[in-house]
Amino acid sequence: MLDTEHDDYSDGDVDIIGKAVYKHIQFNGTEGLTENQLAAAESYYDNYLDQPFFELSTVWVLLCAFLVFIMHLGFASIESGMCQRKNTVNILFKNVFIICSGLLLYGVYGFNSMYPTEAGATTILEGIFSFGKPISESINAGNDLSYGGTGLCQTGWADFIFQAMFAATAATIVSGAVAERVKLSSFMIFAVLLVGFAYPITGGWKWGGGVLDGMGFYDFAGSSVVHAFGGFAALACVLILGPRKGKYTANGVKPILPSNLPLANIGALLLWFGWFGFNCGSVLSADPEGISYVAITTSFGAASGGLAAILVSWIILKKPDLSMALNGILAGLVGITAGADQLSLLGACLAGGVGGGLVVVAVMFFDKLKIDDPVGAISVHGVCGIWGTLAVGLPFLCKEGAGSSFFVQLAGTAAIGAFAFAFSFIVFYIIKLVMGVRVDESEEAEGLDVAEHGAPAYNE
Amino acid sequence: MLDTEHDDYSDGDVDIIGKAVYKHIQFNGTEGLTENQLAAAESYYDNYLDQPFFELSTVWVLLCAFLVFIMHLGFASIESGMCQRKNTVNILFKNVFIICSGLLLYGVYGFNSMYPTEAGATTILEGIFSFGKPISESINAGNDLSYGGTGLCQTGWADFIFQAMFAATAATIVSGAVAERVKLSSFMIFAVLLVGFAYPITGGWKWGGGVLDGMGFYDFAGSSVVHAFGGFAALACVLILGPRKGKYTANGVKPILPSNLPLANIGALLLWFGWFGFNCGSVLSADPEGISYVAITTSFGAASGGLAAILVSWIILKKPDLSMALNGILAGLVGITAGADQLSLLGACLAGGVGGGLVVVAVMFFDKLKIDDPVGAISVHGVCGIWGTLAVGLPFLCKEGAGSSFFVQLAGTAAIGAFAFAFSFIVFYIIKLVMGVRVDESEEAEGLDVAEHGAPAYNE
Amino acid sequence: MLDTEHDDYSDGDVDIIGKAVYKHIQFNGTEGLTENQLAAAESYYDNYLDQPFFELSTVWVLLCAFLVFIMHLGFASIESGMCQRKNTVNILFKNVFIICSGLLLYGVYGFNSMYPTEAGATTILEGIFSFGKPISESINAGNDLSYGGTGLCQTGWADFIFQAMFAATAATIVSGAVAERVKLSSFMIFAVLLVGFAYPITGGWKWGGGVLDGMGFYDFAGSSVVHAFGGFAALACVLILGPRKGKYTANGVKPILPSNLPLANIGALLLWFGWFGFNCGSVLSADPEGISYVAITTSFGAASGGLAAILVSWIILKKPDLSMALNGILAGLVGITAGADQLSLLGACLAGGVGGGLVVVAVMFFDKLKIDDPVGAISVHGVCGIWGTLAVGLPFLCKEGAGSSFFVQLAGTAAIGAFAFAFSFIVFYIIKLVMGVRVDESEEAEGLDVAEHGAPAYNE
Known part of the structure; x- marks a missing residue:
């Protein structure tokens, strides 16, 4: 029998004692046990009953984070495949820079700013803006359920890495829209400010328990928080930047053909692959019904989006257009993201299809x-981000008893889109004034790969 | 103490009560408890003992479904890489269309037709053909073990999405064989009928508990149900379609070189990656021994297939041939798929190597x-699909006590192959009569990308 | 009540009996039970309490093995993208051969040689060298915890496949360094000997509980065991092989441009993706804190490596260099690998950044x-492999109480690097004497694709 009289259980071994006492009770009953022993056993019982689910959920969220990571390869590939050959290196470089800087910035400032706690952040404006400290080793007190408890069924580390993978996505969306004429250094500064500073603000409004969350605004995995945010930031930048030379002529729009469609296809399907992590991981636990239902709505949304885009573009453009099919898949995914757990099966198809x-x-x-967006990012993420958010407010698309208020959804997506637009417009405009945001005409004509990076993407 | 006298446990909170009562019993014994309380506790105990495995299995099957999804990117990449540059967009477009339409068709009709239950399908011919209803939200009654019980350790949603990812594979196999000369719209109609209607029929014969299953036919993950099915459908279509112009000349076979081998390599290795989900997920639970043994046989089959193809092609063709090595890996994977859980380690190497x-x-x-199959799909999936199925009938390849009857295996794969061939021949022939199945000679010479889609895959 | 008097529990059904008795105890107490029954219940209780974690860990390690597998696609893609177009097929072929032969060799000999047990290997020199037998079906006695017990929380199969995926990595590293001029058959023989024979030796010194492990040498996921090993093997081969023709001229180094940077980008980001499995799987269980902390240090290491390489190369080369950014990410990953669980967060950033x-x-x-390494493999894996190993010996980079002795780390990495170098130098030199290791000048000029494989990688 363990000596519980001389041990106050303050040194972390309560679980070991509790485990032993609990086993004793199983086979010998409680007779003769001290109150301390009983309490240790009870605490052990309460904690460890949920332990397998806690461990499984951590594994699940981590794997989903890895899938969201691969979305960055998806973005890099679809953007470079959709643009001109001469700007390929530039696009890849921007994407590599964003994922690297985004992860670190989110650790240094973003995470604790977006999910403010007393220990991690200084509240400047309650529910609106907090100033976060860097994450530290104490984010996770151990293997037990102490971080977030059963409500957040995972270690703090898993929570962080999942959210960090999301954070860089917003700037990556902008990267595609400004491609082929943006000045690299200017974009890098802008991207750092957008990922590092702006994203955690609006993210916190909803997911950090801020003002939009309090209003009942619903955005399951980020149609607004991530996609409309990125899309409206992109719109602001594109307006300041202007179209590519030669795109809009007196004789109409000159089509600029994608340089590498197999690469774009790899990008789009990796994005779909990663989106399983994006959406199913947003359940934030391994709840079997939740994650498997979201896997279906996500698939149906993507599939319906692809088919609808094929159909609509075939009618309008009179040909089966692969670029549109790929963008349709992404549009379907953005459309399903806000309500992946709220929509009915038919609703998922409609949200994606629309x-x-x-x-x-x-x-x-x-x-x-004449708003020139080489990869259609404003349409995919901005327009469909709004649509996906509003879809949660349309009762006929939702499961019985699910969904949210249409007007709250409208207000929420408008607020996030407006902030992203305003922030980006002001910041990008200042950068324009200070150092310019656009390459020279000769550099644009030559291509950014040679002009900015010294060598083309494809060589003998 | 919970008021169990005034609660009949019919409102879904039996688990909460059961949990509380069960804990009470742990520390205070059963004295003084009512029969209702005891029953609730017992029911809770019975259910929740298997809960961690149920949750883990759902996670496992979902992740495997995501891996099977990435096989579609694998097929798109290897097919477009193996074909001519001028037909790249066309191949990608077909694959994108198939994954989108396949998923939806399987939800609308296929799943309940392939796995008929009284509630989900109308039986037309017992064990042969059922007419399925669309899946509905009631496929899964919750997080508990109610769907399929402990025998099917997962939610209905997870089961559906895993099977849906399989379904589209069959038509994708055909896509490669008919590439570079098939008329897009004709193929799209054919693919819809094959995935939507034909695949669930033969699938049901085995996996839906139909006539082949009753005979003791064994096909673990689909060497016949998926691969031979796709391969023989491809053979029928290719026979109707005829070879590419200029392939078979008076002076012999004119080799048509693959346009992009790094792309084909990406495709083949993504297929291997996805095949881990295809095979290991077919355990249909997270049974540790089952899934880890299958991971090894799958790896050994692929590796042996690759090495054998390198060796044989080096001997015959007098050069180390990358295309053959990649097809050898796929052939090894198809060869191991029917018996991935039945073959011994050496048997796995032999099945893959052969x-x-x-x-x-x-x-x-x-x-x-003069049967022209640009990517070798009939050989990889048809021929090796038969081989893999027969391998389970060869006792010296199997683990002790494992395997099946050779003649039953032969009958089963013949039945599935024959049905796929006959169905495809008839349907594709009718399509040929009605609207044609082949592009004009001038379009074939120009390439389908420009002829059917208006622009090439690679541009400046 | 089960008849336990007439059953000695020797037939494997102890769990079923134990389960039933344990349940009986829960609701009726222990009264009237025989000693056999009580023992069965207790054994059941002890075993099954850890069962969910055992099952989860097996799933986790398997998924990580799949991620490590995809690193081979990563290596193939980055190496072929970084080299010249005319040598693409050759590089892909080598990589495909290595993954296929590496997996089988590790099963036939490597695994039991690297992790020697009495049943699986003959010890030649205790802690230095054992001669392993092929793995057999008995590697895993079942679903219970019998293989390795709770210390190795997984089936033997999962353990094998995870380690097998690692094994082939070493030779793949060499593949990149000798690219564009090595003779295919010579390299294939060398790769077989390196993966099959040399890697398990030094691997066993540390991970097989050998001499370095006894010294307290620390290498969490293989900065030395895998990466420095591969890097120093590469250095030996490159010294024997000599530089590519025309690289080092009287007028200085002639840059040879990468043929396909989007392909290289796919390779680098797939390597990062796979590295999550490489590092997080090396926890060898699903320990929530362990795996999630390592996910963060791995991400921070990669991100810091990418940013540091961008910064340093921008300063030195005066341009933003994508190849350097990609190599910087890999260097950061190699740098974090030895201490992914020991370094502090800031330490992870510094290890990766340096x-x-x-x-x-x-x-x-x-x-x-004039040591010509077309992809920078010696720098990435050799130099940074040493650095990553040493970083664990620098207390200011480690978590409180973590880390190892600097001198032991130095001795360990030196021993592994020296063995890899010596083995490779001797073996590759003998191959050179016997059959030559380098292609003819004319073949090198023409490119290995046409010269050795009969056709180029890219065709119309």
Whole structure:
């Protein structure tokens, strides 16, 4: 029998004692045990009953984080495949820089700013803005359920890395829209500010328990928090930057063909692959029903988006367009993201399908306005991000008893989009004034790969 | 103490009560408890003992489904890499269309048709053909073990999405064989009918507990159900379609070189990566011995297939041939798939190795017959699908006490192959009569990318 | 009540009986039970309490093995993307051969040689060298905890496949360094000997509980065991092989441009993706704190390496260099690998960052010495492998109480590097004498794809 009289259980071995006492009770009953021993056993019982689920959920969230990581390869590949050959290196370089800097910035400032706790952040404006400290080793007190408890069924580390992989996505969205004419150093500064500073602000409004969360705004995995945010930041930058030379002529829009469609295809399907982590991981536990239902709505959204874009573009453009099909898949995924756990099966198909149709129209619409977005990022992430968010407010798309208020959804997505737009417009404009944001005309004509990086992407 | 006298446990909170009562029993014994309370505790105990395994298995099957999804990127990449540059967009477009339509069709009709239950399907011919209803939200009654019980250790959603990812594979196999001359719209109609209607029929014969399953036919992860099915469908289509212009000349076979071998390599290795999900997920639970043994046989089959193809092609062709090595890996994988849990370690190497050797000979054999299969799909999936199925009937390849009857295996794979061939021949022939299945000679010469899609895959 | 009087529990059903008795005890107490019954229940209780963690860990290690597998696609892609177009097929072929032969060799000999047990190996020199038998079906006695017990929380199969995926990595590292001029057959023989014979020796010194392990040498996931080993083997081969023709001219180093940077980018990011499995799987269980902390240090190491390489190369080369950024990420990953569980967060950033800076300088340094390494493998894996190993010996980089002795680390990495260098130098030199290791000048000029494989990688 363990000596519990002379041990106050303060040295961390309560679990070992509790485990032994609990086993004793199983086979010999409670007779003769001290109160301390009983308490240790009870504490052990309470903790360890949920331990397998805690461990499984940590594994799940980590694997989903790895899948979200691969989305960055997806973005790099689709963007470089969709753009001109002469700007390939530049696009890849921007994406590599963003994932590297985004992860570190999120550790140094973003995480604790977006999810403010008393220990990790200084609240400047309650529910609106907190100033976060760097994460530290104490984020996770151990293998037990102490971090977040059963409500957040994972270690703090798993939570951090999952959210950090999300953070860099926003700037990557912008990267595609400004491709082929943005000045590298200017974009790098902008991306750092967007990922490091702006994203955690609006992220905190919803996921950090801030003002939008308090209003009942619903955004399951980030149609607004990530995608509309990125799309509207992209719109602001594109407006400041202007279109690529020669795109909009007196005789109409000159199509600029994608340089490498197999590469774009790799990108789009890796994005779908990674999106399983993006959406299913946003359950934030391994809840079997939750994660498996979201896997289906995500798949149905993507598939419906792809088919709708094929159909709509075939009708309008009179040909089966692969670029549109790929963008349709992404549009379907963005469309399903806000309500992946709220929509019915049919609702998931409709949310994705409308997204896929919408993206074709939106791409043509922005071209009409001479807003030049080489990869269609504003349409995919901005327009469909709004749509996906609003879909959660349409009861006929949702499961019985699920969904949110349409007006709250509208207000929320408008607030996030407006902030992203305003922030980006101001910051990018200042950068323009200070150092310029666009390469020279000769550099643009030559291609950024040679002009900025000294060598092309493809060589003998 | 919970008021169990006034609660009949019909409102779903039995688990909460059961949990509380069970804990009470742990520390205070059963004295004074009512029969209702005891029953609740016992029910809780019975359910939750298997809960961690149920949750883990759901996670496992979902992750395997994601891996099977990435096989579609693998197929798209290897097919477009192996074909001519001028037909790249067309191949990618077909693959994107198949994964999108396949997933939805399997939800609307296939799943409940392949796995008929009283609630989900109308039986037309017992064990042969059922007419399925669309899946609905009630496929999964919750987080508990109610769907399939402990025998099917996962939610219905996870089961569906795993099977849905398989379904589209069959049509993708055909896509490679008919590449470079098939008419897009005709193929799209055919693919819809094959995935949506034909695949669930033969699938149900085995995995839906139908007639082949009753005979003791064994096909662990689908050497016949998926691969031979796809391979024989491909053979029928290729026979109707005829070879590419200029392939078979008076002076012999004119080799048509692969356009992009790094792309084909990405495709082949992603297929191997995805095959871990295909085979290990087919354990249909996270049974540690099952999934880890299958991971080894799958790896050994692929590796042996690759090495055997390298050796055989080096001997015959007098050079180390990368395309053959890649096809050898796939052939090894197809060869191991039917018996991944039945074969011994040495048997796994032999099953894969024979597959790898066979594929080299088969590719040359079909060329002799002027059956033109640009990517070798009939050889890889058809020929090696049969081989893999028969391997389970060869006792010296199997673990002690494992394996199946050779004649039953032969009958099963013949039945599935024959049905796939007959169905495809009839349907594709009708499509040929109605709208044609082949592009014009001038379009074939120009390439389908420009002819059907309006632009090439690679541009400046 | 089960008849326990007439059953001695020797037939494997002890768990079923134990389960039933244990449940009986839960609700009825122990009264009236026989000693046999009580023992069965207790054995059941002890075993199954850890069962969920055992099952989860097996799933985790398997998934990590799949991720390590994808690193081979990463290596193939980055190496072929970084080299000249005319040698692409050759590089891909070598990589495909290595993964296939490496897996089988590790099963036939490597595993039991590296992890010697009485049943599986003959000890030749205690702690230095054992001669292993092929793995057999008995590697895993079942689903219980019998293989390795709770200390090795997984089936033997999972353990094998994870380690087997590691084994082939070493030869793949060499493949990149000798690219563009090595004779295929000579390299294939060398690779077989390196993976099959040499790697398990030094691997056993540390991970097999050999002499370095006894000294307290620490190498969490293989900065030395895998990477420095591969890097120093590469150095030996390159010294024997000599530089590519025309690289080092009287007028200085002639840059040979990478043929396909999007392919290299795919390779580098897939390597990062796979490295999550490499490092997090090396926890060898699903310990939540362990795996999630390592996910962060791995990410921070990679990100810091990428940023440092960007910075350093921008300063030295005066341009933002994508190749250096990608190599910087890999250097950061190699730098974090030895101490991924020992370093502090800041230490992880520094270990990765120093690796990223180091790789730029090392690449230039080897070029100064006319040691021609087309992909920078010696710098990335050799130099940064040493650095990563030493980092664990620098207390200010480690978590409180973690880390190892600097001198032991130095001795360990020196021993492994020296053995790899000596083995490779001798073996490759003998191969050179017997059959030559380098292609003809004309073949080198024409490119190995046409010269050795009969056709180029890219065709119309």
